[in-house]
Amino acid sequence: MQSQTKVETYMLFSLYRATRPLPALGVSLGLIGALAALPALAQTATQPAATAATPAPAPMPKSVDVPDAVQATLNKLTGGTTKVLSAFEAPAGLIGLAVSLGPQKNAILYATPDGKYVIQGMIVSSDGENMTQAEAKQMLPQPPDAAANFASLDKTHSYLWGKASAPKEMWVLFDPNCIYCHKAYDALKPAVSAGKVKVHVIQAGFLKADSMPKAAAIMAAKDPAAALATDEKNFDAAKEEGSIKGDMSDKDAVAKVTANNTWMQAQGIGGTPYVLYKDTAGKAQEIAGFDPNIDGLLAKIGPSS
Structure with a gap:
């Protein structure tokens, strides 16, 4: 009997009418750069265990023209800020759209051919294959990988949360108004x-208008980790807002947060939280989004350098 391997997949969907604006595209869970506010439905699927043979690469999706109605809807929903890089045939009769949301911010969206609906999220097949992930690898410009991001950490400004003597360490990109950062x-x-574990917090500020002032206030504090704790202690989950009072008076702190935002965009990181660490083999690894399995994560992290 062929062995079976249990695989966790995530289905994240949000449907938008042509009359409803898309939410701010900024937080990333996986490949889509705007899923911070969307509910995640975890589904357990099974698939045969991998064999020694290398699987054939997935065929390229068939290219199609972008219907005028779809382009008009995207323009309306995003204020004309979304550029369609290419369009292709997607499952269930949908049109797949490889789009650019800004510098180093790319995503896969879906639309009905009549342009009445735009779907933002991941399509997972009945056998557990993440169709959106495969399409993104084929249709989108690929950002630097975990190793490149880790190697560029010297361009960031971070502070330590935890004990310096902790045997394991990670780097986490946080926004003070990010609900998944709070989680x-x-x-x-x-x-x-x-x-x-000790955490090197890379403080960013981009999600909301007051994210930058709040991030700057944390960076300017005598004890940034304590300031972060204040922000998180009274975090308003309903409004997705941190509790610290914004302060832009410290220009050095503002410059550091700005540099972190610039690094994030340059490295193609779609949102927060974003985690970097080195595994037990010393290889750089990344997590885009919130992983609730902390014990599992800690088991993967190698010793502090």
Whole structure:
């Protein structure tokens, strides 16, 4: 009997009418750069265990022209800021759209041929294949990988959350108004407090108008980790807002947050939280989004350098 391997897949969908504006595109879970506010439905699927043979690459999706109605809807929903790089045949009769949302911000969207609906999210087949991920690899410009991002950490400004003597470490990109950063903070807090891991926090500020002032206030604090704790302690989950008061008076802090934002865009990182670490083999790894399995994550992280 062929062995079966259990695979976790995530289905993230949001349907938008032509009359409803798309949300701000900024937070990334996986490949789509705007899923921070969308609910995630976890689905467990099974597929045969991998064999020694290298699987054949997936065929390129068939290219199609962008219907005028679809282009008009995208222009209306995004204020003309979204550029269609290419269009292709997608599952279920949908039109796939490889789009640019700005510098180093690319995504796969879907639309009905009549242009009445735009779908933002991942399509997962019944056998567990992430169709959107495969399409993104084929249709989108690929950003630097984890190794390149890790090697460029010297361009960032971070502060330490946790004990310097902790045996493991990670780098996490946070926005003070990011709901999934808040979830990650709460999930990591017991391990950080117990001295199991230390976190180098790369403070960004881009999600909302007051994200930059709040991020600058944290960076300017005598104890940035304590300021972060204040922001997270009274985080308003309903409004997705951190509780710290914004402050742009410290120009050095503003410059550091700005540099972190610039690094994020230059490296093609779609949003927050974004995690970098080195595994037990010393290889750089990344996580785009919130992973609630902290124990599993800690088991993968190698010793601090």
